[in-house]
Amino acid sequence: MIKHTKKFNRYTAVFIITVLFTTTLAACSGQQTDLTKQTDPDQPLTKLTYWVDLFPDAAAIMKSYGEVTAWKEIQAKTGVEVEFQHPAQGQLGEQFNLMVASNKLPDVVDYGWNAYPGGAQKAIRDKKLVPLNDYLEYAPNLKKLLEDNPQWRKMASTDNGDIIGFPFIREDVTQQVFLGPAIRQDWLDKLNLDTPTTIDEWYTVLKAFKEQDPNGNGKADEIPILMPAGELAFAGAFGTPNDFFQDNGTVKYGPIEPGYKEYLTTMNQWYKEGLLDKDFATNDAKMTDAKITGDQVGSAVLFLNGGIGKYMDLMAKSQPDFQIVGTPYPTLNPGEKPVFGHMDNPVTDIFAAITGSNQNVIGTVKFLDYLYSEEGKRIMNFGKEGETYTLVDGTPMYTDVILKNPDGLPISQAFRKHIMGATSGPFVQDVRHTEQYTTKPQQKEAMALWSDTTQVKRMPPVSISVEDSSRYSSIMTDINTFKDEMVLKFIMGSESLDNFDNYVEMLKGLGIEEAIQIQQSALERYNNR
Incomplete structure (x- = not known):
């Protein structure tokens, strides 16, 4: 169990006394069921x-x-x-x-x-x-x-x-993928471009979307890519998700890893060059819908049914050539298999x-x-x-x-x-339900592409111990607030990436190392289940 401060132990003592008092009242009221095993199978x-x-x-x-x-x-x-x-x-x-x-x-x-x-x-x-x-x-x-x-x-x-x-x-496994990178196939075809698979290839494609008027309206109004800050689909290419992960059994926190600085550097470049949507920090569902159906967005991170399927249906009559398809999760080097990707647990x-x-x-x-x-x-x-x-x-x-x-x-x-x-x-x-729900070939292809990740560094569904839960929650509330604020500043350029090491030290001061240790203990308990 992780050791806490005296102040936290004092709070814990008060909590225990409160629980004992509540339990006593429940026992006196006679309302709480006795959890002794029930044995009548014929009731x-x-x-x-x-x-x-x-x-x-x-x-x-x-x-x-x-x-x-x-x-x-x-x-x-x-x-x-x-x-x-x-x-x-x-x-x-x-x-x-x-x-x-x-x-x-x-x-x-x-x-x-x-x-x-x-x-x-x-x-x-x-x-x-x-x-x-x-x-x-x-x-x-x-x-x-x-x-x-x-x-x-x-x-x-x-x-x-x-x-x-x-x-x-x-x-x-195909039922466990639901979200991933997607791109306008009709724009790729118009500009004679191949589907990007690496970060460098993505940069080339996004530049073309920005400069070559793929929507054909004579205006420079294209949004090459629309996605939120810290998006796993691209951060994962640098080996660092926006959360905890495990590397051969050792828990790490992505946003303090060196690879995360590389990711932020790339996003900062894309933002400065107008490749990343200028409203990435404030987009909501309504804004996203308007931009995609307004024929402005070249690529995005989308849901399988609520994204690819939805927009294909919405655009079918007004723009028959509209085609949005899933792409592989990007990597840094050609031929690499993606490690990270959005995937639910089977349970x-x-x-x-x-x-x-x-x-x-x-x-x-x-x-x-x-x-x-x-x-x-x-x-x-x-x-x-x-x-x-x-x-x-x-x-x-x-x-x-x-x-x-x-x-x-x-x-x-x-x-x-x-x-x-x-x-x-x-x-x-039932997988047969999924097969009949995701009926479009673009959806089926996206499921296959998004499923093709190793997931070897993914954290399983661990549980924080009862003793550590309050402390962990307190730490991560502060961590997430500061991290999210700084990630936006780094990407938008209001904070120099020269200060990344100072940002890491601030997270350490807020307790990220203790949170990592709590997660490490949780992973070890999970593996021993």
């Missing part, structure tokens, strides 16, 4: 309460996930009524904290439990959630998945080996966890495990047979209720209305 489950965030675009067309075709079918198949409870839009974290402060919780809470103060292990210690280890015999489908994929089990567990809850699992950090208030843990385990069966997986990903999908040679294929919705819903909202495969939840996301 019927007819209803459960389920707390989960309602995705914003789902909230635009429904009041509850209970309206989703897939969930209706699950309830019909199992005979279990699910009462969904959704926090108010934009208040997820606040309402989660208020909820867990009480002694009466919904039966299931679907949330990123490592965001609980002190992490999921602390939530277990506080008897807010029930680890699944003692109940896996009642979850044969999930049990087999975790046995066949030990890395998935590590990601679904605390450092103590407690299984947090029922996870959302992406079964194929996300959101778990449908059984709470300490649940009076029928075994029944709930059985119900949630059904979602990992072949039938449950198919329903969650494809909905109701004969309505939202049909089987073609054994493969579920979406009907026009999804693909050409009769109510005029775009495919993204048709998915939200009828299935959970495009959202998340306690089930395995």
